[in-house]
Amino acid sequence: LLEEADEADVATLTLTLHVVMTANALLGLFEFASSTLIFPYRFDGAVHLEDTRSTSLQGHPLMNAALTGVYTISLMAGAKAMRPWLKAGLVLLQCAALVVFGGRTAIVVTLAMTPLFGVYAVFAALRRGRVSLLAASVAIGALPLLGLAVLVALQAGLVDKLLMRFVDDSGSAAARATPSTPSRPMRCTAAG
Secondary structure, eight states, X not given: OOTTOOHHHHHHHHHHHHHHHHHHHHHHHHHHHHTOOSSOOEETTEEOTTOOSOOTTTSXXXXXXXXXXXXXXXXXXXXXXXXXXHHHHHHHXXXXXXXXXXXXXXXXXXXXHHHHHHHHHXXXXXXXXXXXXXXXXXXXXXXXXXXXXXXXXXXXXXHHHHHHHHHOOTTHHHHHHSOOOOOOOOOOOTTO
């Protein structure tokens, strides 16, 4: 689709993607903090208020988790033109949003990939031979802030919510593991 797009179109689409995903994450965190679903999950016209995970703009918690996980890994792997501090901030925001969306697979894959990208970035900087003194001091100064962010997440209940999804999944895994009745094969007709 983007083969014939020029640089201005791609830049506009990229900015739109970042804005929409940031708004999606912020709305999800707001829904969690306020215990209010702005767009509750609907299926066959029925509103499902028993599912308290944030739905945000995508409408379903697992769709949010999948898209947020892909976006977060894409940010870590790409976004080379983005300023490093902005990229790190967006990655942290998306990781916090992953927790409130509750998609366990997306969380595990994203958390497993994060240290790999971090180690790669450190080795890439060392391989270039020069490390900016400012960048090194910012990285060292960010370590206590990272600890503070973990404490804030613990206090806000984000970690409790994440761990509860692994302990009690409200029958989600059982629904996928329950054998279904075999369906009859579909018939194809030449007419139609």
